[in-house]
Amino acid sequence: MEKAKINASQLFVLVVLYEMGSAILVGMGAGAGQDAWISILLGMTAGVLLFFVYYRLFLYYPDLPLTSYIQKITGKWIGRLIAILYIVYFIYDASRVLRDFGELLTTTIYTSTPLFVINTLMILTIIYAIHKGFEVLARVGEIYFAIIYILAIGGFSLILFSGLIHFENILPILENGWKPVIKTFLRETFTFPFGEMIVFTMVLPFLNEPKKVKMACIGGILLSGINIAITAVINIAALGTDLFVRSNFPLLTTIGKIQLANFIERLDVLFMLYLVIGGFFKIAIYYYVAVAGAADIFNFKNQRKLGFPIGVLVLFSSVTIATSYAEHIKEGLNVVTIYLHWPFQIIIPCILLILAFFRNRKKKSSPS
Template identity: 75%
Template sequence: MEKAKISGSQLFVLIVLFEMGSAILLGLGAEVKQDAWIAILFGLAGGIIVFFIYYRLYMYYPDLPLTSYLQKILGKWFGRFIGLLYIVYFIYIASRVLRDFGELLTTTIYNSTPLFVVNSLMILVIIYGIHKGFEVLARVGEIYFGVVYLTAILGMLLITFSGLIHLSNLTPILEHGLKPVIKTFLTTTLTFPFGEMVVFTMLLPFLNDKKKAKIVCLGGMILAGINITITAVINISVLGAGLFQRSTFPLLTTVGRIQIADFIERLDVLFMLYLIIGGFFKISIYYYAAVAGAADIFQFKNQRKLGFPIGMIVLFSSITIASNIAEFLKEGLVVVPVYLSWPFQIIIPSILLIIAFFLNRKKQTSSA
């Protein structure tokens, strides 16, 4: 592992930017239309419970990343095999997020630019940032955190003054009962974005004050969850439940409607910056976790040697992952939650925690 140390505030900023990332961009919980914000709050509550699994594992092994304590809990070879699966998972999700933002740019601003070119430019910047080290990424996060929040506040004010918000679009609440909301919570909002905190099992050892881990992580998750919920409420209020559900990038559609005094309008390009910042940090954290994990499992003394090859895998995966955006979105909604997110975010960590509990209790009994 890289000899990096970050403060509690830097970790907090990274968690907020990571969690908001592509969750702000996409219409999270759109399956339940005007009840999307309820599904998001359910996801936040469930995500906090799942986080305590990661936190408990971290308390057992505070100086080790996930790929290292997998080997201690499951044995050297089986632990390495599961660790390798996690690396593939991190690379795959990094590829998906890169594709999300590549599609955003090619369908809005750069209509004539190939997806490969846009994704290449973004991944090269990320490779360079990670090459400089995790501490540098954390410090950059602190700078951009202010930019993100100023942009968000400005956007909220402009949407309000444009008279676009119609709270009646949020009714009727629970029109079809609680069952569709719970289904969306279990298949979507629990695992995306809140269950994705599993990636921080690779990064928590960098925290310089171990006692702050719980409060910092929970604070970051709660703030990001509130921000995502407010964004969903605004999108539904402005667009209506039908358009919110049909829109590929609802926040961009909402911002595109801002018009004040026939002068302030077409601000979607400005808010693209806000979305790209979130995407940059989400891809970077997944990508860094994959690089650090691969270096740990394959015993590389200098993990920077793995940066470029893994970056190229992320790039080419993002292009070949689906032939078009419809297929890409369907894969993300149907295949990923059931076959990837639940096993890697909930089932495997739960099994690890049970085994770690008995292993550590056995050690305490033998030492006593």
Template identity: 55%
Template structure:
């Protein structure tokens, strides 16, 4: 563990930017059609509960990182294997988000640039920041947070004043009942992006006021869920369900539609800046969790030495995990959310919390009997 401290505000900023991440890029929960915003809010509610699970584990072992308390709860061998699985997961998801970034830039501006070169630019910046420690990442988040929200609010105002939103595209609500929304919730939004806050369990020990971590985390997740729900509602209101579902990057298409007073248009740069900022922080948090977890698991005293080799692995993974963007999206929906996320984001944390509860209650009872 490095000697670092981050404030509650910095934690709030990191969680919010992390949750937005690549979620603002894709047609999130579009299988629920015009009710996608509702599926996002359901996912946000579940994300609050999952964050509480990670916080409760942190309270049981406030001085230990997840790899350490996994070994304490499951034993040396099983705990080490599980911790290693999470390190691989963090690197894999970081590579997936990096791939989203590269595909977006290739579609948006750099049509002839190799994917490897585009991804390498962001990964090198991420490696440098993570090598300097979590405090540097957190301070960078403070700087970019204001810019991110200024762009978001400005874009929202321009969309409203341009008269693009057709509220009828969002009607009727629950046309096919609650089942399609529930299906999307259980297969998508429960895990992405709200279940992914497990990466922050590696950061909790650095927070200065630990008693307020839960309150700040829940507020950040709630605000990010509302932002994502509004974003998808605007996309559908402007583009309609059919065009939103067929668009690779619906928010880009929405922003490209802005035209105010016949001179303010083609504001694609708004989209690019916002997505680059949010994706950078999502990759950075996942990559930091992988590096810090590896350093703790293998007792490496200088985690910064791991950033370059592990960063190169993430970079090559981002290019090789899929042959095309369509295959990349299909792998995310059919493999990651179906097999990896339910087990590693929900079942295992619940199991660990149950074991921690039983062990601490038994230890408490033993201590009470000893005192009496």
């Protein structure tokens, strides 16, 4: 593993940028209609509880990443197999986010540019960034965190002053009862994006103040969850439930409706700028943990040697995992959540925690 060290504020920023990444891009919670924001808040709450599973594992093995302590808990061979499956999972998820990023740009601005070209430019930038080290990525995150919030405040203000907000679109609350909200929570908002905190089990040992892990990560989950819920409320209030559910990129549609003083309009560039920043950090973190995990499993002293081949794998996976964006989304909702997210984010970590408890019941966990 790279000998990187980051502080608590940098970890907090990375969590927020990662969680918001592509979650604001798509219409999260659309299955719950105008109650999407409730489903998102439920997902956030469950995500915090799930993080305590990851945090407790970190307390047992504060100096080891996920791929190492899996072997400590389950044994070398079983542990190595599970760790390899996690690396494949991280690569696959990086590919999905890269596909989201490319699809938006090719369907809105770069309509004549092949998806492969857009994705290649993004992955090359990420390979270069990760080659410089995780500490550099964390420091860049602090800069872009401020830029994103300036864009968000500016965009919200323009939407408000444009008279697009109609809160009656959110009413009646729970018109169809709790069933669609709970269903959407279990199938979508629990695992995406809040269950995706599993990636940080690979980087928590980098924190130079281990006692601040809990505060930084939970703070990041809460802030990003509230931001995503507010975004959903704004989209539903501006577009109405039907258009919110049907739109592939609801926030882009909302921003496209801004028209102020007969000259402030066509502000899609604000959304695109956020997209590039958010997409970059989410893909970069997924990609980094895949590289670091592979280096850990296969005993590479210099993990940079794995950067380019894994980057190429992510690139080609992003353009081949689905023949169209509709198929990509359908696969994400009906296949990935059930057969990948639930096992890797929830079931396996809970089993690991139970096993770790029995293995370490006579030892003191640290730090406390």
